[in-house]
Amino acid sequence: MPRLDQLLGPLLLSFLLAVSVVAFLALMGWGRSAADMSLLSEPWFWQVLQFSLVQALLSSVLSVLLAIPVARALALDTGLVAKAWFLRWCLLCFVMPSLVLITGLVALFGRSGYLTPWLGEHWRFYGLNGILLAHVFLNLPFAIRVFCHRWQMIPETAWKLSSQLGFRGWQAFWLVEWPVLRGVIPAVAGFIFLLCFNSFAVVLALGGGPSASTLEVAIYQALKYQFNPAEALFLAWTQLLIVGVLYLLFRRLGKLEWLSPAQHTGWRSSQSAAVILTGRCAYGMAILFLVLPILTLVPAAMRVNLETFPWGELMQVTLRSLGFASLASLCLLICVVGVFSVWRQSTSERVRGVIEAIALHHLMIPGMVLSVGIYLFFLPYLSWHEWGWVAIILLNTLVALPFAFTQLKPAVFEYDQQYRRLVSDLKLGAWRHFYCVYLSYLRPTLQRVLGMSFVLALGDMAIFSIFGRDEWRTLPWLIYSLAGSYRMADAALAALLLMGISMLVLRVLEPSHESK
Amino acid sequence: MSPNKVGLDVRGLHIRRESLSWCYDFQIASGQILAVMGESGCGKSTLLDTLGGFYPADQGQIILGKQCIQTLDIRLRPVSTLFQQYNLFEHLSVEQNLKLGFSKASPTAIQWQQVEQALALLGVQEQLKRKPSLLSGGQRQRIALIRVMLREQPIVLLDEPFSALDAQTRKLCGNWVKQICQEQQKIVLMVTHEAMDAEAWADQTLWVQPLQRTDA
Numbered sequence: 102m103p104r105l106d107q108l109l110g111p112l113l114l115s116f117l118l119a120v121s122v123v124a125f126l127a128l129m130g131w132g133r134s135a136a137d138m139s140l141l142s143e144p145w146f147w148q149v150l151q152f153s154l155v156q157a158l159l160s161s162v163l164s165v166l167l168a169i170p171v172a173r174a175l176a177l178d179t180g181l182v183a184k185a186w187f188l189r190w191c192l193l194c195f196v197m198p199s200l201v202l203i204t205g206l207v208a209l210f211g212r213s214g215y216l217t218p219w220l221g222e223h224w225r226f227y228g229l230n231g232i233l234l235a236h237v238f239l240n241l242p243f244a245i246r247v248f249c250h251r252w253q254m255i256p257e258t259a260w261k262l263s264s265q266l267g268f269r270g271w272q273a274f275w276l277v278e279w280p281v282l283r284g285v286i287p288a289v290a291g292f293i294f295l296l297c298f299n300s301f302a303v304v305l306a307l308g309g310g311p312s313a314s315t316l317e318v319a320i321y322q323a324l325k326y327q328f329n330p331a332e333a334l335f336l337a338w339t340q341l342l343i344v345g346v347l348y349l350l351f352r353r354l355g356k357l358e359w360l361s362p363a364q365h366t367g368w369r370s371s372q373s374a375a376v377i378l379t380g381r382c383a384y385g386m387a388i389l390f391l392v393l394p395i396l397t398l399v400p401a402a403m404r405v406n407l408e409t410f411p412w413g414e415l416m417q418v419t420l421r422s423l424g425f426a427s428l429a430s431l432c433l434l435i436c437v438v439g440v441f442s443v444w445r446q447s448t449s450e451r452v453r454g455v456i457e458a459i460a461l462h463h464l465m466i467p468g469m470v471l472s473v474g475i476y477l478f479f480l481p482y483l484s485w486h487e488w489g490w491v492a493i494i495l496l497n498t499l500v501a502l503p504f505a506f507t508q509l510k511p512a513v514f515e516y517d518q519q520y521r522r523l524v525s526d527l528k529l530g531a532w533r534h535f536y537c538v539y540l541s542y543l544r545p546t547l548q549r550v551l552g553m554s555f556v557l558a559l560g561d562m563a564i565f566s567i568f569g570r571d572e573w574r575t576l577p578w579l580i581y582s583l584a585g586s587y588r589m590a591d592a593a594l595a596a597l598l599l600m601g602i603s604m605l606v607l608r609v610l611e612p613s614h615e616s617k
Numbered sequence: 618m619s620p621n622k623v624g625l626d627v628r629g630l631h632i633r634r635e636s637l638s639w640c641y642d643f644q645i646a647s648g649q650i651l652a653v654m655g656e657s658g659c660g661k662s663t664l665l666d667t668l669g670g671f672y673p674a675d676q677g678q679i680i681l682g683k684q685c686i687q688t689l690d691i692r693l694r695p696v697s698t699l700f701q702q703y704n705l706f707e708h709l710s711v712e713q714n715l716k717l718g719f720s721k722a723s724p725t726a727i728q729w730q731q732v733e734q735a736l737a738l739l740g741v742q743e744q745l746k747r748k749p750s751l752l753s754g755g756q757r758q759r760i761a762l763i764r765v766m767l768r769e770q771p772i773v774l775l776d777e778p779f780s781a782l783d784a785q786t787r788k789l790c791g792n793w794v795k796q797i798c799q800e801q802q803k804i805v806l807m808v809t810h811e812a813m814d815a816e817a818w819a820d821q822t823l824w825v826q827p828l829q830r831t832d833a
Contacts, residue, residue, distance in 0.1 A: 519703040520703060520706065522671060522698075522700060522703075523700065523703055523704060523706075525670075525671070525691040525692060526669065526691070526696070526697065526698045526700075527717055527718065528692045528693075529717060529722070530721070533721065533722055537713075537717070537722060538706055538709065538717070541708060541709065542706065542708045544708075
């Protein structure tokens with residue numbers, strides 16, 4: 102590793118910690134404002150808390166239950182078409198900018214949506230229904246990928262053995278399949294629960310009032326609509342405590358594998374026609390559910406009035422969004438490579454554990470809580486009006502760091518395991534080793550991390566909601582405001598653009614087969 | 618060892634690993650091959666690890682010419698090793714892997730010519746642009762052997778260099794190692810299980826045997 106790194110690494114780690122410490126200081130009331138505890142006696146607070154928990158619970162249960170038949174069909178039914186394509190689409194759905202999806206769902210199920218006439222008079226899209234639809238759309242694909250991966254992990258010999266022993270139907274399921282699934286279901290459900298509990302854009306766009314609002318949205322409203330830091334602090338504390346405790350709880354449930362490509366499967370025992378048919382139906386419905394909202398954007402966007410469409414603003418906003426996302430994902434890359442350079446230098450398990458904890462601790466702190474802390478801490482000293490962009494880039498980097506770290510860790514570990522002695526023996530210079538050998542080894546993983554973090558930052562609503570401003574919007578916020586002023590066709594067109602950019606970036610940065 | 622030849626002199630080298638310990642005293646002249654033999658698990662690889670700097674010795678000296686090298690950092694030791702596995706970076710082409718053996722990863726024209734001659738002689742010249750994962754075990758072993766032998770390091774440590782080769786290729790490679798060793802005046806230590814290898818190419822044979830089992 103370059104010598105400069107030896108200094109930069111520890112500096113970087115201190116910086117990562119400092120950001121959280123500063124946010125905590127703000128939450129502790131170190132600045133001017135303290136948390137407003139009187140909210141505990143306000144009924145609306147309890148209503149918001151209850152709704153946050155209930156929608157997250159329903160979203161995770163629904164996502165997991167619906168994913169099981171689809172994943173099973175994907176893993177076991179050799180006759181399914183377009184599997185590889187579907188699994189790639191799932192990856193995109195999971196990181197899809199929420200506003201793209203929301204616009205599509207509104208075009209399908211909203212007041213004048215394409216499907217609304219068939220849903221009966223009592224159908225209400227806004228509120229719990231819409232939020233659940235969006236959350237299941239965003240998280241079902243993740244669950245499908247994890248479960249499918251688990252099913253594929255069942256060794257060929259287990260299937261052969263179960264056939265020879267004459268296991269059928271449920272018996273085979275309980276004895277062969279359930280044991281590999283059982284371990285991972287609570288972890289998937291827990292993870293989805295946390296994501297939905299921290300959901301911001303979906304609830305902001307589709308919720309409303311305390312009966313359909315979450316803590317994240319309430320924090321945003323307290324800070325930006327009412328400028329009530331005391332209330333925002335109290336809500337942020339609540340959010341932090343719940344997420345922190347749940348994270349520590351769920352972390353024990355196991356590690357999830359979902360990004361690795363589909364595996365080649367060997368011999369599988371034959372299934373009854375009814376089971377195959379059910380699986381195929383589930384697969385077909387999943388495709389419909391995951392594709393239709395996005396496909397709907399095309400006819401919706403066709404109705405756009407080309408003369409009144411804000412082309413100039415769209416161009417400007419798109420460039421700004423691209424700038425933010427590029428800088429955030431590049432910063433992330435530098436950060437994560439830097440963290441690993443310190444991690445590799447240390448041979449002590451304890452030091453490595455500390456470094457890992459520093460890199461991962463942002464998982465426990467929701468982006469909104471971190472944003473509120475940083476915002477309030479520096480409010481007396483600097484103008485966020487001018488410097489908000491720095492915070493947007495940095496915080497988008499930080500919230501993606503745990504993801505990047507967990508993705509890279511196995512690769513770095515394997516590299517050291519296999520090549521540490523060879524690298525020493527070859528006596529390559531630090532820079533030559535770093536650039537020619539090490540980086541090129543990590544390149545496929547780095548590319549994937551870069552692509553996904555770019556798309557996540559591109560779709561960010563929460564961090565921008567605190568530090569951004571109206572006259573300085575990003576693409577998701579432009580879509581939000583267009584949809585909010587009932588310009589659905591304009592919103593659909595902008596959403597298609599956002600979707601197109603996301604797909605393009607993921608496609609370009611997808612590691613090629615050769616380099617795997 | 619003739620006194621005018623720069624050689625490797627290992628004096629009273631004490632090594633301990635878990636409950637086993639060894640003491641080594643031997644000399645090898647430049648241009649000679651020392652076969653290192655012994656039962657599985659008797660400490661052959663540990664000796665190579667110590668010479669390469671990957672495992673510390675308790676006491677003793679490793680002297681190359683007039684320089685004591687056992688205190689040198691791994692990166693400064695004049696040693697080139699063929700490990701039992703992981704000799705090639707799987708994500709780099711054979712050509713890139715070979716070039717990494719030379720200063721600044723860019724061999725001189727003469728050095729590269731030697732590499733190409735060796736590739737042709739050992740029958741792996743077609744593999745230059747491919748990734749190691751597409752090669753057979755024997756092909757990988759020959760590529761790694763070429764890099765290890767042609768690097769500008771006086772001491773070469775080969776840990777079972779022919780284990781994946783058939784009899785004919787084994788002979789070809791052994792002869793080539795012997796030839797390079799003599800031409801370039803290298804000091805080669807070769808771990809092997811085959812007495813035939815030692816007979817065919819080695820100038821001396823070292824039988825490795827632990828001193829005693831101490832109940833640590």
